Amino acid sequence: MRHLLHKIVSDIQKQEHKLSVEASSFIEEAYRMTVYLKELLGDVKEDIINEGFATKGDEILFFKQIKPTVLGKLIYYNKVFRIESACPASSGNIYEGYFAMHLRELKQEYTEHVCNVSARRTTGLLIS
Template sequence: MRHLLHKIVSDIQKQERKLSAEASSFMDEAYRMTVYLKEVLADIKEDIINEGFTTLEDEILFFKQIKPSVLGKLIYYNKVFRIETACPASNGNMYESYFAMHLRELKLEYTEHVCNSDFYRYYRSGRTDRDEQYFTLGKINCYDGLNSFVFEIDTKFSTYFDYKVAKIIANELIYNYLTTKLSPEQNPDVLLQHGETKDFFWTQTKNALIELVYALYACDAISHGKIGIRKISMVFQILFRISLNDIHNSFHRMKTRAGSRTLFLDQLKYSLEEYMDREDNL
């Protein structure tokens, strides 16, 4: 069962990389990932219902890690598509206010419905003592006061709590997505507040930084390629206190540049070689 987990995660990452290069916008990428993940989940469901589980451990692993890894990404991309299609502007105050509103709603949901729940604390602490209760079929207990959503799930393919794990995964991804849409001024809680970083700021163009982010992602330079574009860009935005807005559209405009499509990387190579030559001549 663990090899299935690794294969699913690897296949999703490959599809994300493929669509990141092909899609005309992040909206298009989110839609196509939603369709892809919906099909993946349907295929997995058919296999599980037809074949079942050979061991209790496999069943727990499936509902605690495998299914949530797919469903969490599906919830995330579907949410992103809905947010992108309703966005009132491409930039400016209205644009930032729109994403700030969604971020406030996400934080409110976390405060009111997530952080104080027994299950959330159980899952976050890495405990396993109640896994059989939470992640095996047929253990749903209505006396626990569960959300009414429980009456709509397919009890042959859900323990209810697998969905809650998927929501935790999705909300983390949505949070990262929303913070990259906002400037540091609009979202001060993601700023690095240390005094030693106050002199760090980006002095090239935003497109130059986007070019660098995509280059690092394309060659798996960060976390062996397991970290997505938007998470990498968020780190740079926080470090340099700069807003990159929709890096996906900017990247696709770069692909149609006249002349060199990698202006900044070409400049980096030239500047480094020139610096090396100066060092040799000292």
């Protein structure tokens, strides 16, 4: 099972490379990666339900490394798709303002979710 879990990450990287070459636009690439990752998570979930994990180590590896990696990429590509597909015409102040607004939102999300978690971990306030 450990080999198969590492294969998931390498398969995602291969799919990213393939789509970056094939896709005609970044919107299409983000959409196709979102679909791919959703299907991958569904397939992995089904396999785990049917077969389980061979060892506790495989289970730990999956939930600490593999699943967060896949979910992180899914969140990234989904966010990129939503931002790019709602983008106004590619010129002028509206276009620049649109991306500036989304950049502010992303920075705020980062600060709230990543920086605050790191700060709580270092001060011992986060209980696992």
